[in-house]
Amino acid sequence: MDHFIDSAFSKEWQVGGEPAPCRYRYKDDTHELKNHSGLLEKGTVCVHPNGDKYEVISSERFNTSTYLHTLQPLNDKPQTDWTPQR
Numbered sequence: 001m002d003h004f005i006d007s008a009f010s011k012e013w014q015v016g017g018e019p020a021p022c023r024y025r026y027k028d029d030t031h032e033l034k035n036h037s038g039l040l041e042k043g044t045v046c047v048h049p050n051g052d053k054y055e056v057i058s059s060e061r062f063n064t065s066t067y068l069h070t071l072q073p074l075n076d077k078p079q080t081d082w083t084p085q086r
Helices: 002-009
Strands: 011-015 018-027 029-036 045-047 053-061 067-074
Touching: 011 029
Parallel strands: none
Antiparallel strands: 011 018, 011 045, 018 029, 029 067, 045 053, 053 067
16 A cells, blocks of 8 residues: 555655655645655755755654654755854
């Protein structure tokens, strides 16, 4: 059954450097990713097929075979140093 759902609705994401079929949803200012590959560590980098990068901030079991991961956009730029010059 999972194979049929994935073939109809999922796209190939890079999850932690490995390709994985995932279903993405953006709802109520929250980025969500569903897949069948298990829980993900906080901070795992996920790359959308269009190249956008996200990191996992939480991961939980959704039902018997599906896992729900909450994402946030990856900030890979160094923080701005706002210290005033003297």
